Amino acid sequence: MQLTGSQILVECLKEQGVDTIFGYPGGSVLNIYDELYRHQDEIRHILTSHEQGASHAADGYARSTGKVGVCLATSGPGATNLVTGIATAYMDSVPMVAITGNVTVNLLGKDSFQEVDIAGITMPITKHNFIVKDVNKLADTLRRAFKIAQTGRPGPVLVDIAKDVTANKAEYMKEEIPPIERIKDTITEEDINTALAMIKEAKKPMIFVGGGAVISDADQELKEFVYKVDAPVTDTLMGKGAFSGEDPYYTGMLGMHGTKTANLSVTQCDLLITIGARFSDRVTGNAQKFAKNAKILQIDIDPVEINKNVIVSHCIIGDVKEVLKILNDKIEQHDNKEWVNQVMEMKKQFPLKYHPEVLTGPYILEKLYEITGGDAIITTEVGQHQMWSAQYFKYKKPRTFITSGGLGTMGYGLGACIGAKVGNPDKIVVNIAGDGCFRMNMNEIATAARYHIPIIQIVFNNHVLGMVRQWQSLFYGQRYSHTTLNDSVDFVKLAEAMGAKAYRITKKEEAEEIIKEAISLNVPVVLDCQIASDDKVWPMVAPGAAIEEVFTEEDLQAKK
Known part of the structure; x- marks a missing residue:
């Protein structure tokens, strides 16, 4: 049957079993969004606050479910705003298909309004990418993209589609998509x-x-x-x-x-x-x-x-x-x-140790583990809180710890948390952030509130860029160059303004009750946890040293 490119795109997504897309509309993808409107009972679209949030949400959805995550953006800045998320997925081998619109074929290469060579930009950070200029090739290209994203070592694939391709018509025939075969012919x-x-x-x-x-x-x-x-x-x-x-x-x-x-x-x-x-x-x-x-x-x-x-x-x-x-x-x-x-x-x-007398990140994580019985999905941003999350929460099952390991992307966790919760609605899903990371994409709290996605956002608020400060303390003579966040940002008021519930935790005695309440509410919740600026992640290996030279706070004090 004859279908428009936008109709073919949606039918191909349905072939692949796609039930959710994270994205942000714009001129070059209006035809696609018009078609998604007609199929909103089959494919859910989550409008994020920023395209980067869409790419991280697709990533978190993929990591937590094992399915391919899908994000969608318009041409130019819409497409370039996906780049950090695509690179994050590439470094950690995450199956993702990023779909971007572009200008019409006759305007390609002419510095047209909102035109960018997104395929060229993303070539080093994708498993493969495609530019579709002919509607007759669209269906096969999309099928190839999904197969490449999942085959062997997974990774992101980008499909850039000229706007007139989404309006032109071509013959479409539905295909049954065979399961991806595992690679074993190389095993001798x-x-x-x-x-x-x-x-x-x-x-x-x-x-x-x-x-x-x-x-x-x-x-x-x-x-x-x-x-x-x-x-x-x-x-x-x-x-x-x-x-x-x-x-x-x-x-x-x-x-x-x-x-x-x-x-x-x-x-x-x-x-x-x-x-x-x-x-x-x-x-x-x-x-x-x-x-x-x-x-x-x-x-x-x-x-x-x-x-x-x-x-x-x-x-x-x-x-x-x-x-x-x-x-x-x-x-x-x-x-x-x-x-x-x-x-x-x-x-x-050599057990892990932290200061037990005050509120700390490790204490909150141990309390979260105790309350949930370890049956939660934890996403993180990048920094000290990320390391504490790896150390102090015990992960019993795969796909329950979701973090940017290879690229180390600050601002990753909140979008990923939304994606993981959408993919696992029956799970408790918690994002652990530092205040520096939370600032980067905290606008996605508005996304969680708009769609009533009951995530829990815990902010370890030490008023500094903690991991960088730790390095400055240990290796840079305590010269804290631009790592002190000495402003008056109130995360509780910000969260409430975006439609979430919010609490501030300032001492250990408050943590358990507030965490339990946050879980019971089943709404988006932000917990602003005030911890000390100079808490450090221990043990540590100095850069360039052998891992056997690992040292703790006690080792450092003994050496001094």
């Missing part, structure tokens, strides 16, 4: 057997889990593998929840703000089994000294990640879930009790 028997031999030979194995284990939904296979290998587990920021933070074999996060136990165990192990992690510099510290006593076995879907940051002894290329299935079928039960007990003793010796 030889690679599996070599890995099994390495595991058998090891006396002190350590399992290191990254975001790839979350993306592949390999949590059950991972748990079985851990207990068959009989090895302690550490993870990255992106890997949280793939292996339960409540499990006794879990040692905490690895790296710059990882636990002493995890950092020292990786340094002391003789085999590091790395599952879906890319050896980010924030994890490895000094890469030349990383896991210096160990052979490294890396399991990853992307061959580009092998030997990129750290030289490994052996690798298996393929979908993590499929690789672990094969290994679990073949591996014998191992017994590394002596090594496991050694690591467990370290856990007792």
